[in-house]
Amino acid sequence: MRNVSVVAGRVAAAGGLLLLTALLPWLTRTDPALTVLHARYGDAPTTPRQLAEVRDQLGLGEGPFTFLGQWVRGLVHGDLGASWVTGADVGADVGAAFGVSLSLMAYAMVVAVALAVALCLPTLRRGTTRTRPPSGAAAGVLATLPEFLLASVLATLFAVRLGWFPAQGWQSPASAVLPALALGIPAGAVLGRLAQDALPAAFAEPWVRTWRASGMPRARIARHAARRALPAVLPQAGFTVVGLTGAAAAVEAVFAIPGLGGTAVAAALDLDLPLLQGCLIVLLALGVAAAVTVGLLRRWLLGPALKAGALPGLARTPGGGRARLHAACALAAVLLAVIVWGLTRDALHVDLAARLAPPTAAHPFGTDALGRDVLARLGHGALRTLAVAAAVCAACFVVGVALGLARWTKGLTEVANAMPAILAGLLVTGVFGAGMTGAAVAVAAVGWAPLAAHTAALAETERGSGHVEAALVHGAGRWHILRHHVLTGVLPQVARHATLRLAPTTLALASLSFLGLGTQPPAPEWGRLLMENLPYAERAPWSVLAPALALACVGACLALASAPQGRGERRDQPRRNRARRPTGPVTASPR
Template identity: 55%
Template sequence: MTALVSRTCGLAAVVAVIGLLPWLSGRDPALSVLRARSAEQEPTAEALGAVRRELGLDAGPVALFGRWLGDALRGDLGRSWVGGGEVLPAVLAASGVSLALMGAALVVALALACALSATTCTRGARGTARARTGGAAAVLAALPEFLVATVLLVVLSVWLGWFPPYGWQGPQHLVLPALALGLPAGGILGRLVDDALPAVFEERWVVLWRSWGCSPGVIGRAAARRALPAVLPQFGLVAVGLTGGAVAVEVVFAVPGLGRTALGAAESQDLPLLQGSVLVLVLLGLVGGALVAGVRRRMLGAALRAAALTAPPPVTTPAGRWHRVVLAVSTAVPAVVVCWGLPGEPLRVDPSARLSPPSWAHPFGTDALGRDVLARVGHGAAATLTVTVLVCACSFAVALVVGFLPGLAEGAAETANAVPPVIAGILVAAIAGPGPVGASLAVGLVSWPPLAAHAAALVRENRAAAHVAALRALGAGPTWVLTRHVLPAVAGPVARHAVLRLPGIALALASLGFLGLGTPPPAPEWGLMLAESLPYLERAPWAALAPTAMLVLLAISAVSLSTARFTRTRAGNAEYRAVRRGLVPA
């Protein structure tokens, strides 16, 4: 019931924002429509009055919102303010394209996640040491979708001629966009599964099954099924995010999907089309979240949902020599590059040195305006990393609070996750105006849902743990159990997950800056540098290589920090102390 109420409230809030969008910005909607239809026409009082009467804007926001909502409930999303066509057919056509692209990208992501976690599952089932696949997953997760799309376009389409470069006329047009979306998503999912499996193999039932002579295949399949409920909400959130978060990929390959339709409507101030696109995105998110919740409940079963689900104890993974080397290199190299580039001038334009290759004068080369790439990378670190860390920390704090209300977390996370960062940036910019603060707020609003869903799943499992039930039976208070056992067991995995989201948050902020909704040019910002260098990727790849390498090193460093576990956590020790004291059966 709580989840249903939270879904309803979240949907109502988003619908209210969408419906009142023409007035939330404080600007005259009639002026936006007039400028979109004819930029040369003088905005006289007569012309603006004619637009208001045509669109019914003179009735006021409340009356127009009620009329829009009533028409939407009847399946009528109105007509485009710019083109004059029906909004519903255009939105449905774009939704079909986005759903097809989402399905293909999800297949790629799931296949990649299985490949990344296969070694860990096999070795864990055999009782041998686990393999480290976090680095490969981090590199894939840190690759910007639009950069992957551009590289695939240049290599597989322009150079090799295997696939068409753009358009949407047949299945062959689906391959490159699906790869561009599925590779980073598969890296995230593979890392989450790879992090959840070792804890499962430490459970007592695995030892019992091995003593019975069960084969590694049987144990591996059972362990995978045991680990999936905790990470299954992430699969749903990623799947829904692929539907609306592929704006950049749809733009690169000219795919007429829902995200590209919404972005085009926002740029042309076509508010009915933007309202319909965002509304469909939210509905897709709610439906996808409900389906994932149903599958998760089906996998758990009634007995596990009741009380028998034991939370997996945290795993102690001592940091080895190679782990320390990777952490040192991935941290030291960006620090050296930043210190090396800070003395340079990031805004100095030299037309005679446009797209110069790396040299002694310009170790990382120059961009299309002749600006030194090393200086821009060094100066862009402060703006990129500071805002990214702050947004990540705020998202982590919100996720922990919301995660302890699982019903609220499900509905709110599904609603917020259904709005991609670009669309959230457009909505925030329409209300508060463009700028870095609005971009940070927009990304923060859509960054916490995956973390909250992860926290909610862990809270459910830890509250159902045997040692927690035993402590309650012995008279332990709810606050003591919460602070000493449940919270430490949840905070660690969610914190590692939040660290893994750092590169994605940085890229989302950069995308909004490139669209004019965040940090504007010519500021030296890593993602903005990437976007500016994409048209020259084939001729001058070094301009895009430097910020990409920094983002990849940031991801590797984040993974290394998230897996630097030298001692067992407090929650894990609590369960084993309970076993030794006879509170729960060993």
């Protein structure tokens, strides 16, 4: 019965997304015929006769539902239609783009997994020796690196200056090295940080103490602890697969890679509905395939203990020690001082004679392409950037937890993850109009999905634990178990995951602003500072270094302040006995 509800949810959510796509021209209140003509012929003047001919050719006069019905009938027969802009077969274009993106995703996942393993090695080593694990600051900083900025730096250094790799195109495996690094490093940092959160809970389980006391090799303990923690991270790996395939438009643009992400974004901007729907149907199929694969792997790793209620409860992992909190406070104080310093300066003053000037006494952080002071724009954009991004992350956290606890929302989560942010921006701004509110709602509309998947994975493990079974035997009600048993194990890890989304949320808001869907210029914003000055990064690196370092500083502060301790508490052990430890030798041998 549960599988039927999941399949029904997937079908309903996918149908709703395709319906919204068909309604895109009407929701955005734009003339699709005019947009298609501009996409075909640029800024050439158009006549009413040309617009009428395009409307008749595309069948726009019959309404969105007729168009959607015709598209579905074609899909049943394997025909995705023809592009409104180029007239080419959509199936061929989408197939070619998907092949490129799938190869790029595979390379990027290799980088992400390798980085995640490298970040977890200190945690595994210290977990076997019962010492405090690392703070996760390195993962927090790497997770804040913008993919498009990382791609530009890698292309400039290793392709243009050193000539080690191709700067553009997709001709050989060497062409995939730099884009795979740009995509895989931030993704691997997120996966590594989530694994660092899950490992202390695994090392706090009773079998670890038994194995240590019996002299079991540390490598074997670490290997089994990693296997125990892996089910909590696998859903994010599945979501990362879809994200690296469909949301890599910025990196594809830097390296001129004809991938699915850039194709979907271009189709959305040109209102090329057949091509956009073809991209979405492929992304949805990939999302479902990734979700099914992840589900099978989780069942294999957890085994029958998930249904038998024999899993240990998730360990409590409170915040880090005083030294980490002091380091976080020090970084926050430095960042606050820089922001206050910038607030005392004029962020809108334009001095064309001082364009891209290096740091001086007059401009400590240099100037941008219009001669505006970077320090001033950094300070004035801090409140807008951090406040809006924090509000979006908080909303995504609440929605993600609420929908992640409901098992029927699995299909909706997969569809939301497959939806490009630019498409959400176009749909939302059609209702709210261009501005920060519309951009925030658009990012939140798709940003809750990874948190919901993480919540669902942790809640499933917690519901299969022994202390929940004991509570049910003693007559505990559903809400009591949810409040006192499930949420106490789920919320800390999901909250730390939400903090990792602060920098990507900032950049997503900036991307929509850069396309004219969010904050309008000349209002300062950190993400917009990055995107506006990116073309001048080689000539004036200070123009992008300041906002990038500010985002990295925020990521490090959050990672240090929310770092888990090395040892947790058993959730299934009575509170009065938690301080007790066995004093005599343990003779039981592990099985």
